[in-house]
Amino acid sequence: CKYCMVACPYSVRVISEEHGIVEKCRFCIEMVEKGEQPACVTTCMTRVRTFGDLSDPASEVSKKIGKYRAKTLRADLNTKPSLYYRKA
Known part of the structure; x- marks a missing residue:
């Protein structure tokens, strides 16, 4: 459908x-x-x-999310996405 x-x-x-x-x-x-x-x-x-383990604070992906203050899309929907974006 x-x-x-x-x-x-x-x-x-x-x-x-x-x-x-x-x-x-x-x-x-x-x-x-x-x-x-x-x-x-x-x-x-x-x-x-x-790509990596978001639940592991020592993982490369977790470090980059923190370093670049990456955000998810549509956080207002509270769907808990696991794809993050950073500004160029």
Whole structure:
């Protein structure tokens, strides 16, 4: 019905042509479970993407969030997103 695509406040729902269903990014969970980084991180030519354990304050991603005062989108919705952005 695609209602979730319309309702998503982040506009990240897409139709998977392969599976014929609505999906969102899962950060290449299959790769992460093998200890690898998601494809978007390993292929980023500018190396600006960082992936890691947000619950570990010593992780690279946690340190960068603090250092650059990165923020989530739509914090007002209280959806507890795990994707952070920093200003350029």
